Structure formats: structure tokens, C-alpha cells
Amino acid sequence: MKLILYSKPDCHLCEGLQEKLEKIEHLSFELEIRDITTREDWFAAYQYEIPVxxxxxHRGTEDTEELQPIPRPSPRASVKQLEQMLLKYIPNSEKNNAE
Incomplete structure (x- = not known):
């Protein structure tokens, strides 16, 4: 499973979410951080929404992969709460691997 976090430098909400995602122990996933300041299309789409x-x-290229949005968690959410929220979005086949 791969999670993609759209972020930008010096965004405290982005940094906080990234830190919590990196502390999750009971789910196996690859975390990719995408800096929206590196591409105009990302910046236009997410400049007022980050972290996204x-x-x-799909493990295709950035232009062909299928992305499922995950609602932004509260900045106050704990690592455990974030993990529980992510479980709602993980396909059943990957849930079995996480348990």
C-alpha cells in the first residue's frame, strides 16, 4: 500500500501529519511526500488544501496512478486514531496483511 502526502516546506500541519504517519506501527505502507512547490499543477490543485x-x-507513474482521497484528519488526532481512520480506506486484501 502506498500513501501520498501532498505538502510544502514549512507547513506545520503537513509536518505534523507526516510525523504521525511515520509513527504508525500496525500498518505497512510506503509514504511518498510530494512537495506541491515543485509542480505547477500540484500547486494549483492543493495550495489551499494541504496537507492532502x-x-x-496503482503502482504506475504519477500521471497514470489512481488516487483515492483520504479525508484530512484533525491535527489533534493521535497516531492510534490516524491508524484507525486509515483502516477504513485500506482494501480488504491489505487489511489482512496488517493484522
Missing amino acids: LFLSN
């Missing part, structure tokens, strides 16, 4: 989190259901 997606589940990638």
Missing part, C-alpha cells in the same frame, strides 16, 4: 492525503491503488 491519498491512497494509491
Whole structure:
């Protein structure tokens, strides 16, 4: 499973979410951080929305992958709460591997 976090430098909400995602121990996933300042299309799409989190259901290129949006968690959410929220979006086959 791959999670994609659209972020930008010096965004405290982005950094906080990234730190919590990196502390999750009971789910196995690859976390890719995409800096929206490196591409105009990302910046235009997410400049007022970051942090934005997606589940990638396809291991294609950035332009062909299928992204499922994941609602932004509260900045106050704990690592455990974030993990529980992510479980709602993980396909059943991957849930079995996480348990």
C-alpha cells in the first residue's frame, strides 16, 4: 500500500501529519511526500488544501496512478486514531496483511 502526502516546506500541519504517519506501527505502507512547490499543477490543485492525503491503488507513474482521497484528519488526532481512520480506506486484501 502506498500513501501520498501532498505538502510544502514549512507547513506545520503537513509536518505534523507526516510525523504521525511515520509513527504508525500496525500498518505497512510506503509514504511518498510530494512537495506541491515543485509542480505547477500540484500547486494549483492543493495550495489551499494541504496537507492532502491519498491512497494509491496503482503502482504506475504519477500521471497514470489512481488516487483515492483520504479525508484530512484533525491535527489533534493521535497516531492510534490516524491508524484507525486509515483502516477504513485500506482494501480488504491489505487489511489482512496488517493484522
